[in-house]
Amino acid sequence: MLCSSDPSRYAASARQLHEITRRQLFRDCGLGLGKIALASLLCDGLVRTAASAAEPAYLPHPHFAARAKRIIYLFMVGAPSQLDLYDYKPELVKYDGKPIPAEFTRDARYAFIQKDAALLSPRFKFAKYGKSGQELSEVLPFLSKVADDITIIRSVHTDHFNHAPAQIFVNTGSGILGRPSMGAWVTYGLGSESSDLPGFVVLTTGQGTSAGPSMWGSGFLPTQYQGTRFQAIGAPVLAVSNPPGVDRDLQRQSLDLIRNLNQKRLDTVGDPEIATRISAFEMAYRMQASCPELMDLSKESPATLQMYGAKPGESSFANNCLLARRLIERGVRFVNAYHADWDHHSDVAGGLKTQCKLTDQASAALITDLKQRGLLEDTLVVWGGEFGRTPMVETSAQLARANGRDHHPQAYSMWMAGGGVKPGITLGKTDDIGFNPVEDPVHVHDLQATILHLLGLDHERLTYRHQGRDYRLTDVHGTVVTKLLA
Numbered sequence: 001m002l003c004s005s006d007p008s009r010y011a012a013s014a015r016q017l018h019e020i021t022r023r024q025l026f027r028d029c030g031l032g033l034g035k036i037a038l039a040s041l042l043c044d045g046l047v048r049t050a051a052s053a054a055e056p057a058y059l060p061h062p063h064f065a066a067r068a069k070r071i072i073y074l075f076m077v078g079a080p081s082q083l084d085l086y087d088y089k090p091e092l093v094k095y096d097g098k099p100i101p102a103e104f105t106r107d108a109r110y111a112f113i114q115k116d117a118a119l120l121s122p123r124f125k126f127a128k129y130g131k132s133g134q135e136l137s138e139v140l141p142f143l144s145k146v147a148d149d150i151t152i153i154r155s156v157h158t159d160h161f162n163h164a165p166a167q168i169f170v171n172t173g174s175g176i177l178g179r180p181s182m183g184a185w186v187t188y189g190l191g192s193e194s195s196d197l198p199g200f201v202v203l204t205t206g207q208g209t210s211a212g213p214s215m216w217g218s219g220f221l222p223t224q225y226q227g228t229r230f231q232a233i234g235a236p237v238l239a240v241s242n243p244p245g246v247d248r249d250l251q252r253q254s255l256d257l258i259r260n261l262n263q264k265r266l267d268t269v270g271d272p273e274i275a276t277r278i279s280a281f282e283m284a285y286r287m288q289a290s291c292p293e294l295m296d297l298s299k300e301s302p303a304t305l306q307m308y309g310a311k312p313g314e315s316s317f318a319n320n321c322l323l324a325r326r327l328i329e330r331g332v333r334f335v336n337a338y339h340a341d342w343d344h345h346s347d348v349a350g351g352l353k354t355q356c357k358l359t360d361q362a363s364a365a366l367i368t369d370l371k372q373r374g375l376l377e378d379t380l381v382v383w384g385g386e387f388g389r390t391p392m393v394e395t396s397a398q399l400a401r402a403n404g405r406d407h408h409p410q411a412y413s414m415w416m417a418g419g420g421v422k423p424g425i426t427l428g429k430t431d432d433i434g435f436n437p438v439e440d441p442v443h444v445h446d447l448q449a450t451i452l453h454l455l456g457l458d459h460e461r462l463t464y465r466h467q468g469r470d471y472r473l474t475d476v477h478g479t480v481v482t483k484l485l486a
Helices: 007-018 022-028 033-044 090-094 143-149 163-172 182-190 212-216 248-269 272-295 302-308 317-329 348-372 444-454
Strands: 070-076 126-129 134-137 150-157 200-205 334-339 379-384 394-396 401-404 412-417 437-439 464-466 469-471
Touching: 070 182, 070 317, 070 348, 126 143, 134 143, 143 150, 143 348, 150 437, 150 444, 163 212, 182 200, 182 334, 182 444, 200 317, 212 334, 248 272, 272 317, 302 317, 302 348, 317 334, 317 348, 334 348, 348 379, 348 401, 379 444
Parallel strands: 070 334, 070 379, 200 334
Antiparallel strands: 126 134, 150 412, 379 412, 394 401, 464 469
């Protein structure tokens, strides 16, 4: 590795190195492999002094002026039906019950239904709302009240048609396990404004999160960037409370001893994961004081609790949306609120009624609350799942399914609000039956690139070297969707 603030100084030498073999280099360079490895470590900053042991080796900062300082990602696990919520198709009403034309499904793959399945009309009525005329389903009465504050994207598409890889793909940019999540990338790039809470917090409700903790993991990034899952009931974080007989002074003495031992080991081997361990212990100690106040929703006004539909002491999506607002107020950079149970292979109408009743009010309240507090302009809110649902019906006597919709990666809908997004617009268009995008298609990597851009991060420059190459959230794809930017 060449390590210099003036790379041009070594340009000629670099060209010469490309002209010799690796064996010749090691024979003639006059250095042992150990010295070369040490020089590389020193250049990368992996050997650090005791004074900076608990600090990240990478100094977080945006690449350019950010429109958003923080993000709340409301992830709907299981994939809501865009055709019954956001993307109304009169042609589906006209051809309800008739087989889908073969040209649509020639190259398509599905998890359960046959390619010649009959078309299924929208299960609900749609209407236009607000000055912007956003078209929304009748099962979203609260979101319709903030229609002018949201941006609907109807042309999102993904590479995966099964839940686990699709969920991992949207959250990490890859359909395989082991890559850092978006929250990890953002906190790696920007750090956190909170000293008493993790920079990346995860909240969950519902059942059936196929991909599990891999959606908020740190992958090959240092583990200090992984998401910390908070519980709504009981201790907010497992083992964060002291056991009986251990007071705060004794806890502090124990941590000091452990820190000193870890520090000695860090000074010896220079492993950054030891620094992460020191930092995690210190963060946990501070969280013992900050978490009880954070999680106490009874401190909110009755009007605020009513607006969200939140009830202190319960586990609900409404409580999590209110907690998300409280978290970002305290400097948390990235909040993921996952809500499962959107996988409606049967009775899509009944399933959507149930889930919208649990989520619609709180999602809209979050936008209203952030706006009232002056936080929406620099807080990005994102709502969506891992893929969409088919315009064809799923019916199976063997599986006891009727009037449902199968997985559909070719096109689905999401919405965003605040944080530099152009409000009150609908971007993208699908064909007459909602099968494929026909205007302004937005790939998942495009969505990820745009989210990073709004946070002041260039998705092509936010990289981490792992196993010999530079990785990024968007892998080798992705383009910022400029039409979404205010």
